[in-house]
Amino acid sequence: MQRLALLKRLPLLVVVGLSLSLALQGKALAQQGPQLTSVAQSKLLTDPMDAAWQKVPAADVPLTPQAGVKPALMATSVSSVKVRSVNDGASIAFLLEWQDGSEDRYASRPESFRDAAAIQFPTTGELPAICMGVRGQMVNIWHWKADWQTDIDKGFQDVPDAYPNFYKDAYPAVNVLTGTPPFRMPKDFESPEAKQFMVGWTVGNALSEPVRTSPIEDLNAIGFSTATHKAKQNVNGKGVWKDGVWRVVYTRALKVDDVDAAALTAGQEVPVAFAVWNGSNQEVGARKQTSTFLNVTVQAAGGAAALQLSPALLGGLILLLIVAGIIAFRMVEGRSRQTS
Amino acid sequence: MPKVFNWQINREMEYPYEAAPPKQQFAAVFDTNKCIACQTCSMICKNAWTSGRGQEYMLWNNVESKPYGGYPQQWDMQALSLLGPQTWEGNAYSGKTLIEAAMTGTDGRPVVGYTPDSMEWANPNLGEDEAAGLIETGTFFGMPHPVWSFYLQRVCNHCSYPACLASCPRKAIYKRQEDGIVLVDQERCRGYRECVRSCPFKKMMYNITTRVSEKCIACYPRVEQGLQPYCTVGCIGRIRVNGWIHAPQEADLENPVDFLVHGRKVALALYPQFGLMNNIYYVPPIHVPAGYLRQMFGPGVERAIEAYRRAKDDPEMLGVFMLMGATERWIEKFRVIGDDAIGYDAKGDEIARVPLKEPVHIRPNYDSSRLVFRHNTP
Numbered sequence: 001m002q003r004l005a006l007l008k009r010l011p012l013l014v015v016v017g018l019s020l021s022l023a024l025q026g027k028a029l030a031q032q033g034p035q036l037t038s039v040a041q042s043k044l045l046t047d048p049m050d051a052a053w054q055k056v057p058a059a060d061v062p063l064t065p066q067a068g069v070k071p072a073l074m075a076t077s078v079s080s081v082k083v084r085s086v087n088d089g090a091s092i093a094f095l096l097e098w099q100d101g102s103e104d105r106y107a108s109r110p111e112s113f114r115d116a117a118a119i120q121f122p123t124t125g126e127l128p129a130i131c132m133g134v135r136g137q138m139v140n141i142w143h144w145k146a147d148w149q150t151d152i153d154k155g156f157q158d159v160p161d162a163y164p165n166f167y168k169d170a171y172p173a174v175n176v177l178t179g180t181p182p183f184r185m186p187k188d189f190e191s192p193e194a195k196q197f198m199v200g201w202t203v204g205n206a207l208s209e210p211v212r213t214s215p216i217e218d219l220n221a222i223g224f225s226t227a228t229h230k231a232k233q234n235v236n237g238k239g240v241w242k243d244g245v246w247r248v249v250y251t252r253a254l255k256v257d258d259v260d261a262a263a264l265t266a267g268q269e270v271p272v273a274f275a276v277w278n279g280s281n282q283e284v285g286a287r288k289q290t291s292t293f294l295n296v297t298v299q300a301a302g303g304a305a306a307l308q309l310s311p312a313l314l315g316g317l318i319l320l321l322i323v324a325g326i327i328a329f330r331m332v333e334g335r336s337r338q339t340s
Numbered sequence: 341m342p343k344v345f346n347w348q349i350n351r352e353m354e355y356p357y358e359a360a361p362p363k364q365q366f367a368a369v370f371d372t373n374k375c376i377a378c379q380t381c382s383m384i385c386k387n388a389w390t391s392g393r394g395q396e397y398m399l400w401n402n403v404e405s406k407p408y409g410g411y412p413q414q415w416d417m418q419a420l421s422l423l424g425p426q427t428w429e430g431n432a433y434s435g436k437t438l439i440e441a442a443m444t445g446t447d448g449r450p451v452v453g454y455t456p457d458s459m460e461w462a463n464p465n466l467g468e469d470e471a472a473g474l475i476e477t478g479t480f481f482g483m484p485h486p487v488w489s490f491y492l493q494r495v496c497n498h499c500s501y502p503a504c505l506a507s508c509p510r511k512a513i514y515k516r517q518e519d520g521i522v523l524v525d526q527e528r529c530r531g532y533r534e535c536v537r538s539c540p541f542k543k544m545m546y547n548i549t550t551r552v553s554e555k556c557i558a559c560y561p562r563v564e565q566g567l568q569p570y571c572t573v574g575c576i577g578r579i580r581v582n583g584w585i586h587a588p589q590e591a592d593l594e595n596p597v598d599f600l601v602h603g604r605k606v607a608l609a610l611y612p613q614f615g616l617m618n619n620i621y622y623v624p625p626i627h628v629p630a631g632y633l634r635q636m637f638g639p640g641v642e643r644a645i646e647a648y649r650r651a652k653d654d655p656e657m658l659g660v661f662m663l664m665g666a667t668e669r670w671i672e673k674f675r676v677i678g679d680d681a682i683g684y685d686a687k688g689d690e691i692a693r694v695p696l697k698e699p700v701h702i703r704p705n706y707d708s709s710r711l712v713f714r715h716n717t718p
Binding site: 067069070071072073074107108109110111113147158159162163166168171172183185189194196197198199200201202203204205207208210224225227282284285286287 | 389390391392393394395396397446447448449450455456457458461507509510511526527529530531532533534536537545546547548549550551552554
């Protein structure tokens with residue numbers, strides 16, 4: 001009799017199980033691969049060469065070439081990226097480390113392509129169906145560029161930096177009384193008349209901005225070809241190449257007043273993905289190697305990470321508990337009816 | 341991949357986007373036979389558009405000596421060898437276009453191409469005036485001359501099926517609906533340089549200061565005002581004329597470009613086998629071996645040269661050639677009335693009138709007013 005009652009409820013159990021598994025599917029996807037924890041500690045690590053990073057547990061994240069759309073990368077030149085993260089309750093830092101024998105720091109010759117690396121988060125709480133997001137499932141990308149790093153470390157990489165023997169004695173509207181040939185960007189070219197020949201700069205393209213404040217561009221995207229420079233730039237950092245390894249730190253305040261930014265809350269799990277570009281292999285734009293999404297658990301300050309549940313998981317568990325309760329209640333009720 | 345029709349190679353071909361022809365298509369005809377490689381076109385363009393920081397190496401317009409010159413160096417030989425064998429069956433191209441060849445490629449690129457380096461860009465006129473062979477003593481006493489060279493004038497082709505646009509992962513390149521001019525959106529471009537790699541003519545250039553790519557803009561602010569581009573109006577050899585090009589079945593023979601391309605078939609696109617339906621047309625040089633020219637301009641080249649040789653007996657063709665460089669304005673239509681060739685603007689107003697034959701003045705050998713003899717002074 002009891003067995004029959006359970007059998008009768010089998011479809012209900014299947015439905016419950018199915019809905020639970022659907023609710024967990026996003027989590028399951030994100031849980032493939034290595035697990036990453038942003039360790040809570042009193043000191044935020046902002047220097048990629050800081051020895052204290054070695055005490056932070058690392059996740060080895062495998063990378064695969066982007067071969068879904070053309071121009072595609074057919075084989076990886078960087079097969080994995082080592083990721084570490086810490087937070088001090090106010091800000092979070094990620095350290096990305098990867099092997100790259102060529103230090104490609106410049107994009108100031110027609111043939112020079114720079115190294116780069118990016119971290120990507122969904123902004124909507126759910127994983128986007130495809131890698132750069134889709135409409136309605138926007139992603140936030142933190143894109144570190146080696147040429148921007150050089151601009152910050154050594155000053156804006158101007159023509160005389162790319163070609164040391166370069167000389168030109170005059171440019172339209174560039175004042176020879178205040179500037180000395182072959183002149184310097186941006187100070188000698190800031191008048192509107194001189195600037196009009198540098199159209200990317202004139203129209204405000206972030207790539208063309210000669211005064212860099214961060215080596216990391218903060219972007220949003222809703223799919224391929226849609227990467228957009230955010231009006232509010234939240235991310236800073238630093239990259240250093242040494243002995244065939246790039247080490248890049250990304251830092252951001254955990255709490256930012258920006259709905260388009262990744263939500264990084266202490267005590268929560270956040271899906272995250274990584275990408276690396278190797279400049280000397282002409283890797284730029286879509287030609288990159290990427291990871292799948294994995295989770296980073298942002299440890300809450302003041303102790304070990306509390307058990308954190310995502311809304312989907314929590315909802316599923318509550319549903320399961322309610323259903324189990326109902327089943328148990330009915331079973332008890334049935335038994336008492338039998339005995340009476 | 342969608343199929344589009346390319347009447348330059350007389351067949352359908354693969355292109356990543358559906359055909360979306362503009363309302364009218366910017367085009368030009370350059371007469372290679374009249375060019376003296378003075379580079380005035382290069383300089384007027386340079387002064388107008390590329391004198392800024394980061395543009396030092398750029399020549400949106402250049403003139404190179406063939407067969408050895410090239411800017412960037414050997415762009416044509418490199419593109420042709422990457423493309424592989426190119427075969428024609430009659431007037432139809434039976435080989436692969438740059439996009440079709442990339443479909444079977446293994447490098448994941450949408451278009452067959454390469455990225456030139458600084459050194460290749462650095463010597464824009466290397467090979468100038470170098471002839472195609474050794475000149476032996478006495479060679480030039482015989483005709484026809486066994487060695488040759490000629491000048492090729494190059495700007496962006498504002499292709500109907502641009503390779504740059506096809507390869508841009510950023511969708512930063514667009515073809516204007518109003519005139520078919522191909523432009524790079526300077527706000528959208530992120531300097532990936534897939535376009536630099538894909539354009540076989542290498543007319544897509546990376547600005548090393550703004551770190552985004554730039555190209556010939558067909559002087560669109562002038563075109564919008566009914567004016568021809570600077571390179572055309574600056575040409576002291578009067579070898580150029582701009583106009584709107586139509587498909588062969590829609591050709592308007594009162595339009596100077598349609599007349600030369602479709603009417604007299606005297607002007608041909610450069611390397612039509614690339615499959616881009618490029619819109620700058622050339623009157624081929626008449627003294628260059630046919631084999632070389634067939635590779636460069638396709639199978640119609642011998643007929644084009646025959647037609648060009650008849651120009652002196654063809655008042656209308658002569659009329660168009662005389663109207664080249666006769667006005668700064670955009671010639672929408674032309675007519676030959678009596679001994680004059682007349683150009684008209686879009687409203688039908690006369691904007692240029694030139695004689696088919698320039699008058700010849702014969703002056704006496706002795707100038708009695710100045711008491712001097714004239715010696716070979718024109």
